[in-house]
Amino acid sequence: MSQKNPSKSQQLLWVLNEVASAYGDCDQRLAYYFLQALFAKANNSGLQLYNTLKIVEEKNYCFDTYVKLMLKFQEVSPWTTFGHVASNGAILEALDGESNLHIIDLSNTLCTQWPMLLEALATRNDETPHLRLTLVVSTSLETIIIKEITKKMEKFARLMGVPFNFHVIGGLDHLEEIKKEDFSLQDDEAVVVNCIQALQRVRVEKRTDVIDMIRSIKPRVVTIVEEEVDLTSTRSDFGKCFEECLRFHRLYFEMLEESFHPISNERLKLERNRSRNIVNSLACDDGEIEEEYWRPDKASQWTKRLKEALCPFHFNDEILSDVQALLRRYNTSWSLALPQQEHEVGIHLKWRDETVVWASAWKPIAPSPQNPS
Structure with missing residues (x-):
């Protein structure tokens, strides 16, 4: 396909389609979702497929079912809770002793991170x-279910006895x-900004502007969690983009295969949720997706960009201990990777010795006396 040979591409796709199945083993499931994206690319129908998958998901969406799915995922895998624990630890340290707190959440985690923090407060x-x-x-x-999220958060805050105000910026x-x-x-408020898999949804040419906006807020800390995959610098070479997308999703699908029963409905839903990202990456042009843009970077790329406006807020020993305690709840395939070189920032979640998620914390660069702005 990268060699622009449509007839040969179609022939190979149909051959591979014979072994693909959304209900088979890991390789068959990967083949199913990647072939879906490749067929769409070959037929210039990526946006149409993406919108179809989106409509189906929204039509079948149920908030309670989704929450149960996320809780089950957190029960069997630290993929999401790794970033939650690290970020919450940095937030609590930065806000220690403050009486009026303001958390700006740019994430798309539907507030699943915050019950742990409310309990700590x-x-x-x-x-x-x-x-x-x-x-x-x-x-x-998110807009569809925001009322339900609001009720859940306000109820939990009352239960914890934490004075709480919830505000939503939408549209x-x-x-x-x-x-x-x-x-x-x-x-009079101490502000933090939380970005769990948020910056990957910002268009590449606008990322510096968003980081500068975050810096202008003068937050006590900025927490950033991203998945470790480069689908930004590889965009110009379809072959490299495909290889990187497949490498990352193979790790994700293998992790799900190890964590869930083969016929698990939860596993199937999590894989289907990922299918839109695969289509987004391989079958859609950058300007086609009006929302849910997905172009992740690796930690080294984020670090280089972030250091232009922010400086590292290093995780202390207590936070690292909490993360290690979290990982001990899961099987031995999971491990924590600390920075190995001076220029590295943050920590990595590893699965079978492969880095999959990066967590970091940052603070604004202190202005110099010559440049107080």
């Missing part, structure tokens, strides 16, 4: 602080549309 030795949580919503699916086509003024910042 409720058990602080000093007076329980007031928490204002601002959630930025930039996908249609965005792209995350880069958000402005500092939208957050209604107050002088």
Whole structure:
């Protein structure tokens, strides 16, 4: 396909289609979803397929079912909770002793991160602080269920005895549309910005602008968690992009195969959720997707970009201990990787010695006396 030989491509795709199955082993499932994307690319129907998958997901969506799916996923795998524990630890350290807190959440995790943090705030030795949580919503699916998320969060905050205010910023086509003024910042509040798999949804040419906007908020800490896959610098070479996309999703699908029963409905749903990213990456042009843009980078690429506006906020020993305690709840395939060189920032979650998720924390660069801005 990268050699622009359509007849040969179609022939090979049909041969491979004979062994592909969404219900088979890991290789058969990978073949099924990747062939789906490759057929769409060959027929110039990537956007049509993407929109079809999106409509089907939204039509079949149920908030309670989705929450149960995420809880089950967290039970069998630290893929998401790794970033939650590391980020919450950095946030709690940065806000220690503050009484008026404001968390700006740019993530798409549907607030599954925050019950753990609310519980930690409720058990602080000093007076329980007031928490204002601002959630930025930039996908249609999040908009559909935002009322249910709001009720769940307010109910849990009352249960924990944490004074709580929940604010939602919606109506965005792209995350880069958000402005500092939208957050209604107050002088007496300590602000943090949380970005769990958020920056990968920002268009590449706008990422510096978004990071500069975050810096202008003057947060105590910025927490950033991203999956370790490069689908940005590989975009110009379809062969390399395909190889990198397959490498990463093979790890993800193998992890699901090890974590769930072969006929698990949860496993099937998680794999289907990933199918849109595969289509997005391989069958759609950068300008086609109006929302849910997905162009992840690796830690080294993020670090280089982030260091232009922010400096590292290193995870302390207590946070690292909490992350290691989390990983001990799972099988021995999981491990924690610490920075090995001076220029490296953050920590990695590894599965079978392959890095899959990167977690880091940052703070604004202190202005020099010559340049107080």
